[in-house]
Amino acid sequence: MFDCMEALGMGPHQLYDVTSRGACMLRKASPFFPRLDPFAWTSSASVQSVETQSTSSEEMVPSSPSPPPPPRVYKPCFVCQDKSSGYHYGVSSCEGCKGFFRRSIQKNMVYTCHRDKNCQINKVTRNRCQYCRLQKCFEVGMSKEAVRNDRNKKKKDVKEEMVLPESYELSGELExxxxxxxxxxxxxxxxxxxxxxxxxxxxxxxxxxxxxxxxxxxxxxxxxxxxxxxxxxxxxxxxxxxxxxxxxxxxxxxxxxxx
Incomplete structure (x- = not known):
């Protein structure tokens, strides 16, 4: 057996170190097995294991939810510069000025200014002079027709709800x-x-x-x-x-x- 091993260039004096890395494998490539490199195998397997673990970790991480859309921001109320709730009767306005303008138009209100008809209108002073407040509503572009159309639309919706269903004939069995x-x-x-x-x-x-x-x-x-x-x-x-x-x-x- 040793003669055969010597013929291969591996005499009995070449013992394996079983405690070292790559035990029971050749340390160096032999002439007959030039590509036999145990350390290359080990490192390649380690890299593949790390890549697989990294890939699986990435697959397990849930994707972050998309952020909600930003809230819609309106311009300040054109009448009193308070926080606007949207576009009402043609302009950006707050709920207070929206309701004031609607009531004034629907009830045909007539106001009187006790000063020089040039009162300053803001969110603090808007309730002090109704005349100047209504004039400011017209100046910034609020529309009477928009109020009337809105009122007519509501009346039409109520009438449609009150319309009785069409009469129909009963079948002989049901009658x-x-x-x-x-x-x-x-x-x-x-x-x-x-x-x-x-x-x-x-x-x-x-x-x-x-x-x-x-x-x-x-x-x-x-x-x-x-x-x-x-x-x-x-x-x-x-x-x-x-x-x-x-x-x-x-x-x-x-x-x-x-x-």
Missing amino acids: ELVNKVSKAHQETFPSLCQLGKYTTNSSSDHRVQLDLGLWDKFSELSTKCIIKIVEFAKRLPGFTTLTIADQITLLKSACLDIL
């Missing part, structure tokens, strides 16, 4: 069902339950007796009404086919509507 329900109600309640008509006088004793009698009458009528409601429900198509629990639930939820 028959409505007729059955109407007939059942008329037969069950020929006259609505009414409390007796009472007269009052100044006597306190009579009022106490009246209250007690009214309560007894009300209890009696309530019992009769409940019985009538059950009779009415039994006349409705399909009601008796329901379970007892469903019948009770419907009666409880709709008893006042039936009356």
Whole structure:
């Protein structure tokens, strides 16, 4: 065996240092294995491991959320230089001047200046002279027509909401069902339950007796009404086919509507 090793240039005197780096591997490239470099393998594997770990770490880090858009900033109120809430009636204005101008136009207000009609209008003095404040609104460009159009639009929206839906014809089956329900109600309640008509006088004793009698009458009528409601429900198509629990639930939820 040693002869073969000597032939390869590796005699028995060339021992491996098992405690050193790259144990059980050749320290230097041999003539027969010129590319055998254990340290190159180790360093290459280490670099690849670091790159893989770095890549996986980058993949695990969540991306930062995009910042929210900056708030919209309006110019100061053109009338009083207070903080503006947006463009109203053609110009940038605060809520106070917006409401003041709208009320003045809608109510056709007429103001009077007690000075020389040249009062300074700012957020501190704007309430001191309504005449000069309204004039300042016109000077900066607030429009009467914008107020009128806004008012007409609101009226139109209200009218559209109040428009009744178009009439439509019932199908024969639905009309028959409505007729059955109407007939059942008329037969069950020929006259609505009414409390007796009472007269009052100044006597306190009579009022106490009246209250007690009214309560007894009300209890009696309530019992009769409940019985009538059950009779009415039994006349409705399909009601008796329901379970007892469903019948009770419907009666409880709709008893006042039936009356």
